[in-house]
Amino acid sequence: MENASRPKYSAVPLKYKEVQGISAKTFSEHFKLYEGYVNKTNEIYEKIASGFADPSKSAGTYSEYGEAKRQLSFNLGGMWNHKLYFHDFENGAGTKPSESLSRAITNDFGSYEKWKEDFVATGMAARGWAMLCFGLDDGRLHNIVLDAQNAGFPATVVPLILMDVYEHAYVMDYGVARKPYIDSFFNAINWTYISKRYDISVEMHKLWSAQ
Numbered sequence: 001m002e003n004a005s006r007p008k009y010s011a012v013p014l015k016y017k018e019v020q021g022i023s024a025k026t027f028s029e030h031f032k033l034y035e036g037y038v039n040k041t042n043e044i045y046e047k048i049a050s051g052f053a054d055p056s057k058s059a060g061t062y063s064e065y066g067e068a069k070r071q072l073s074f075n076l077g078g079m080w081n082h083k084l085y086f087h088d089f090e091n092g093a094g095t096k097p098s099e100s101l102s103r104a105i106t107n108d109f110g111s112y113e114k115w116k117e118d119f120v121a122t123g124m125a126a127r128g129w130a131m132l133c134f135g136l137d138d139g140r141l142h143n144i145v146l147d148a149q150n151a152g153f154p155a156t157v158v159p160l161i162l163m164d165v166y167e168h169a170y171v172m173d174y175g176v177a178r179k180p181y182i183d184s185f186f187n188a189i190n191w192t193y194i195s196k197r198y199d200i201s202v203e204m205h206k207l208w209s210a211q
């Protein structure tokens with residue numbers, strides 16, 4: 001059973017109002033969705049801790065406990081995906097991938113341009129998120145489609161870039177045209193943060209491989 005005294009999550013406020021190509025209105029509405037995931041995550045943990053469902057009746061077909069666990073994963077994904085997404089727009093304009101990350105991109109994709117072409121295509125295909133991630137097992141980079149907040153990716157990866165491609169991320173600025181939004185996303189993201197996560201991932205890979 002969950003511990004009723006588990007600390008509550010709270011939404012991290014944005015440190016900007018807008019970025020070039022993505023409006024303050026889009027960010028303000030989008031932030032409300034993020035807050036919704038935070039609140040639902042807290043609610044589900046509280047509910048499980050309250051003993052509302054009998055864990056001994058949990059089943060893969062249908063059970064109250066199982067349904068709470070399924071929605072917990074979805075809402076944790078929604079909360080953490082958005083936290084990373086909003087974080088990476090801070091002071092991003094003009095930043096570049098570090099030397100170590102650039103080298104890794106070239107090793108795994110041939111060049112930055114080829115990686116970007118593949119990432120954009122991944123984003124055009126996704127029903128939720130496009131992710132550049134680092135495989136803890138192989139120490140390599142992968143562009144992955146997430147069709148929901150918590151679905152479509154292998155578990156043992158570290159996210160380096162999460163690009164929201166749900167329509168709510170761009171419809172107010174671009175209608176249903178996703179491509180110009182993706183261009184704006186690229187112009188605004190902070191490669192210093194992304195590169196730092198890459199360096200952390202490399203260290204994690206060393207520890208992972210040595211276990």
Ligand SMILES: [Fe+2]
Nearest residue numbers: 033164166169
């Ligand atoms: Fe979103």
